Amino acid sequence: MLLPKHRFIVNELEGKKMETNNGQFALVTGGNRGIGFAIAKGLLQKGLMVIITARSLEKAKQAAEKLQAYGEVVPIELDVTDDNSIEQAVETIAQNTSKLDVLINNAGIYPDNGVNILNISRDLLDSTLNANTFGAISMVQNFLPFLEKSTDARVINVSSNMGALQDLTATAPSYCLSKFALNGATIMLSQALRSKGITVNSIDPGWVRTDMGGDNASRSPEQGADTAIWLATEAQRNETGKFWRDRKVISY
DSSP: OOOGGGHHHHHHHHTSOOOOSSOOEEEETTTTSHHHHHHHHHHHHTTOEEEEEESSHHHHHHHHHHHGGGSOEEEEEOOTTOHHHHHHHHHHHHTTOSOOSEEEEOOOOOOOTTOOTTTOOHHHHHHHHIIIIIHHHHHHHHHHHHHHTOSSOEEEEEOOGGGSGGGOOTTSHHHHHHHHHHHHHHHHHHHHHGGGTOEEEEEOOOSBSSTTTOTTOSBOHHHHHHHHHHHHHTSOTTOOSOEEETTEEEOO
16 A cells, blocks of 8 residues: 555656657656756657656655656656665556666765864764665665566666776765775676576766766766766667766766
């Protein structure tokens, strides 16, 4: 049984035809702003129906209103750090579709201002890894039955160059470690899902002008989103377990 906060979304889903130009469905976590919003927009323009999530239902709805001009988009409240929230979202979506073709694990945090590896607290390490790494793993686990129904399922984890071995820095400890672990999870998930025909990759979007990246960043959200959209819709199916930037494989 769905909790009350999800009933509105179920009704909204039922009001849609749940059909797209190519019959494909995508879910983008943290799709209400920044890179996630740009990814959702790009997938809509490719003809996919897109479910966007945010920790606040109101923020998800506001983003969905902006995206409606590009295709069928549905807002869902989802906190990737909370398994109950993920399970409720699964239950909501399951009432309307049993298939998911694309899962974009984009939701994440950067809480490392003023700390380094020598003074960061265990609590801060826990919270960042929970959001940036464990949340993505839990999303794959919970939505695996949906992905298995697709003939071309693709998972893309939004990582960072700061999660690459050569770019680790002591001044962003929890973020670096969380993205380093996310890259490791990408490798392991790709191994576990290869036999099911599900591809799993991670991307470095670069330094992007978002709330996290700041106004001085060198790239637009659309530039940061491009590789994720490409991996979700155009890349060869044998490309899995890799780390990408600008549609090229880079080193973990």
